[in-house]
Amino acid sequence: MTPADPVFDTALSRAFGLRLPVVAGGLMWLADAEYVAACARAGILGFITAASFPDPKDLKAEIARCRDLAEGRPFGVNVSMLPKLVPGERTEEIFALIAEAGVSVVETSGRNPEPWLPMLKEAGITVLHKVPSVRYAVKAQAVGVDMVSIVGAECGGHPGMDLVGTFVNMALAEQRLSIPFLIGGGVGTGGQIVAALANGAAGVVIGTRLLVADEIPAHEGYKQALVAANERDTVLTMASVRNTIRTLRNETTEVVARLEREDPEIGIEALMPHVAGRIGRRAYETGDVSHGMLSAGQALGLTRARAPLAGIVAQLEREACAALARLRPTPCPSDRTYEVDA
Structure with a gap:
């Protein structure tokens, strides 16, 4: 080409x-x-x-x-x-x-x-x-x-x-x-x-x-949530376990951020019930973006x-x-x- x-x-x-x-x-x-x-x-x-x-x-x-x-x-x-x-x-x-x-x-x-x-x-x-x-x-x-x-x-x-x-x-x-x-x-x-x-x-x-x-194989609700989001709607978490991740801000990220503030040595085992990949995968299937670690960058402001x-x-x-x-x-x-x- x-x-x-x-x-x-x-x-x-x-x-x-x-x-x-x-x-x-x-x-x-x-x-x-x-x-x-x-x-x-x-x-x-x-x-x-x-x-x-x-x-x-x-x-x-x-x-x-x-x-x-x-x-x-x-x-x-x-x-x-x-x-x-x-x-x-x-x-x-x-x-x-x-x-x-x-x-x-x-x-x-x-x-x-x-x-x-x-x-x-x-x-x-x-x-x-x-x-x-x-x-x-x-x-x-x-x-x-x-x-x-x-x-x-x-x-x-x-x-x-x-x-x-x-x-x-x-x-x-x-x-x-x-x-x-x-x-x-x-x-x-x-x-x-x-x-x-x-x-x-x-x-x-x-x-x-x-x-x-x-062509992205995800629910319409998930994609519409990304369209509605802007560059301020992401958050960094999991620095406490040296695995920093930027994701869409939601209920899960609020919980994880609170747990990390309360116990900087919390460890991945205590975070796993909230950050397991299967939870985020459900958002792609159902369109409910309130839970899960849904990777997204600040280019959300460009997804119109x-x-x-x-x-x-x-x-x-x-x-x-x-x-x-x-x-x-x-x-x-x-x-x-x-x-x-x-």
Whole structure:
């Protein structure tokens, strides 16, 4: 697929034939074959979330279904690993399944993917590793991943403990990285895509802005709640267990925040009855968003209406082209040769 503009011809778009240099990051329980294939057809890169399919047979079938729906366009699989290896974890089995299925790219997160890089590289798989700040991106570069995506404090889900904002991550990445990097966290407009490219990024990661796509397999009530929410309707919790998460503000987050205030050493066991993933999953099924940890970022302020995913991507493209038009009439003077030692 030809990029919408030569500016969008980046290391990311060239690697996967994208129209826009945009990655739709993996969404637990939501990034299924229909959604990911819609991303592929729209000219961006989507990822099936492996953790949404505990039975490897189901994951294999979902990959096959996505391949049929994607009409030959590339897509990937997200493999989110726990911070530490635990007994019974099947990460190696999942990677082997992905390689056997002929998937061309994986999005990894949660832990250093170094032990599996030889297997993935031998299979010709591109490894895009997701981190919450640049210091982790530097480590990922050192162990040999192909690309990194850095999601700032504004992101939905897990922004890490550093809570560095997207704009600062972007500038630091340009200075400290030599491999292609993507920027995420609060990204939801075409103008932000242009800003990221201007700061050296090969593309952006978008999550929250796409949660209202028609292809997202969630209840209408859930999507309408996101449309009605704004950038002030998220909250950070679970810092007490070093697993900070940004979610939609609701009754559950109020309870969790109160418990953490009352006992900073509360521990994950006491929080689990409130934060277990099955509770949040019910919101996707019923539309009741009052309970559960429902990952959402500050780009909620940019989710103004439900739409087909292709329509959202088309809007991003129009906004990006408008941003480029604002920049191009006045070329930047380039006759300054002195350097400032900061």
